[in-house]
Amino acid sequence: MTDDDPSSRRPTRRDYVKYGGAIVGGGLLAGCSGQSSSDSESTERASDSTSGEGATGSSATASDTDPTSTGDATSSTAVETGTASSGSSYTAELSPVGTVTLDAPPENVFTHFPWFPDMASALGQGDTINDLWWDGTVEGLEYFTTEFDGFEVEWADEAGEYGFTKERLYELDSDLHLVDPAWVTTEDNWSRSDVEEVTNNVGPWLGNYYSSYHGTPPKGWADGYEYTTLWELFDRVASLYGERERYEALASVHDDLLGTVEDGLPPKSERPSVAYVSVTEDLSEIYRLRLNAPGYWNAHTRPLGATDAFGNESFSGPFNQIDLEALLAADPDVVLALWTVTETVDFGTLKRNLENDPIGSELSAVGNERVYPQGTRWQGPLMNLFQTEMTAKELYPDRFGEWPDYRDGDPYPEFGPDEQLFDHRRVANVVTGND
Template sequence: MRETDENTGPTRRDYLTYGGALLGGGVLAGCAGQSGGDATTTATETATATETETEATETATETETDDSSYTAELSPVGTVTLDEPPTNVFTHFPWFPDMASALGQGDTVNNLWWDGTVAGLEYFTAGFDDFEIEWADAAGEYGFTKEKLYELDSDLHLVDPAWVSTQDNWNQADIDEVADNIGPWFGNYYSNFNSTPPEEWADGYEYYDLWDLFERVGSLYGERERYEALQSVRDDQLTTIEDGLPPESERPTAAYLSISTDLSSIYLLRLNAPGYWNAHTRPLGAVDAFGDEEFTGPFQEVDMEALLEADPDVILALWTVTETFDFDGLKQNLQDDPVGRELAAVQNDRVYPQGTRWQGPLMNLFQTEMTAKQLYPDQFGEWPTYEDGDDYPDFGADEQLFDHGRVEEIVTGENL
């Protein structure tokens, strides 16, 4: 329920109902396990303050069907309800623009960070004839200001306010102000690898997988049909993979790396961790070459000697799948390096390009297929040799681990 000023009347966002009221500590009411005395008091005071002005519309609201509003609940923001689908949406991290495109709503995105998202999605969807990345020109800089959000005047901010609270020049009052005067927040950043949110947001913070988050975004857009159609494709893909996986004892060891072309920096990523950053590797159940080694943050730096000690059967090289990265140069430098050339993955030509861990559902479908073929060529078909600038391979229907044509139909709205 939105609070209004008695002197000025409702804000221009009156058609948006922000169901989770912000609490002083940064946690929002409406999340499971987060209700308490303060939340109850806030909700009561808000209801009392607005009872008179909403009395005239209350009866009409009660008679509306569920289809007349667009509602989703997400930790840590609580419940967000829109009376209309959003048409002007602020995003920052790449998985949300991917979701918007998957739902046929790419034209609503007014901002994102990291233009590599565009190159990545172009690579994976190169075989879609009628698909357009409508937010291709919306890429900006990392971070954002409150002034920029006022300028963009968005209906919805697909960003986790808990993450926003960690950024320079943002405090709780600013977060509340944006929600009240512009449009609600909706995001859950720390489900990335189930990392720890800021202390003031940690109580009751819940984690979701990528497709759970996608479902909730689909509800806000009023695109349940598209979401359910894509979820069905994903379910079929996972079933195909689960049925085809070899016994654990026969699975390869793999190192998931962010590695520079000149080998000057090598960072290890988690392979099988929970969270949406591993949504394409975790279902494949390969053996992490570095075992159960624990580390804080998303990366851990390693050197070539540590990599040789682990000696993975397969190296998955993150961020390398498009022509913006010199993948051929990386492979040549590994072969020329006195330590690198000793690696089993190098000797057996099993160093493979990867896309991004910042994946939405579209990239997730393709990256899961790609990685399955890289890890298990005998079961799922070989991944072809990749050269810089190649598009995603045009696999025949019998080689696909999901129905590419069906996904194109869904996202373009040809056949829901």
């Protein structure tokens, strides 16, 4: 084996960043698992099916299963233990990787799914991200943070293709890989030994993919796999970056937002029925998603406790394909359409096609002009704050203020201080370091 062989190469900067991630079980990178790296991103977003999805796995909590609970309470089990200059370390503990310890905050960080770059930006560390999949996340985050003076999505040019190789990780030589190693082993040409090799020769992993929808981790990782919430995951990432103050400030805003939502919700009998769907502009493909499911993909809809228009009908995975007839049979009061504030789906075209379709035009939501845009389920903390506010206004205009008409290309609305469900300026100041 030559020195040019990646598997034989030793760390080049590990005297700066020390990794100690003991991989103890888990399941990784499947965002829409079951797909190969060659699958198109449009197919993944429209039908991100995952093998084994829909099973409940272990360690589900009451807050994860109660539709009206927040399900994303903050945690402080992982803390930054000091500074590099004092010889201390930065530590986080997370299933399935165990404990990860860095000697200094990471400066070069690999990600794949979009919630981690969002977290890095929220912590003022967006410039550390060296790779991610799907640039639609850039569009979404730019939309929601329009009013943030001095903020930019620093990883906007780092988006690549779905999937990655071991050779690519050696090339990037990252201090930290924010990806669930259990999911990684479901991808082509990845084994558990490959995951461990990258840990030893490049840097540790940190991720918990299957918490996104409470899916079942792959064989060999399921025992002891624990679900976590979006904000608990953010807690761990903040600890490794040494950004506890920023995290605590944003977590406080999030807690206040959930309190505002809970206090303002109408009785269950007065809540609308809602179809949460992913729809192509030409209406040829429609996928329904659970509205109140556990996991951080529903971190912005579950706390709102609306009625799922499809009831408790069971299906495997986080979504299933339906047609317009099935949507009309459910006849929701409100339709929430994913991906429509990104360039993925043109919201104006989608609405017009529904209005002009002989079946779509019969929908109560269409007749009452209650078809609304959404961002993405693949949200980090910044998108989660805004999407929760957005969706609260869409579902309960009498309680939280009305969501204005949206035209493609519009920025996020400039709500006045009395109209905001959380303090936008406070969040902007925390993120940009002006707090």
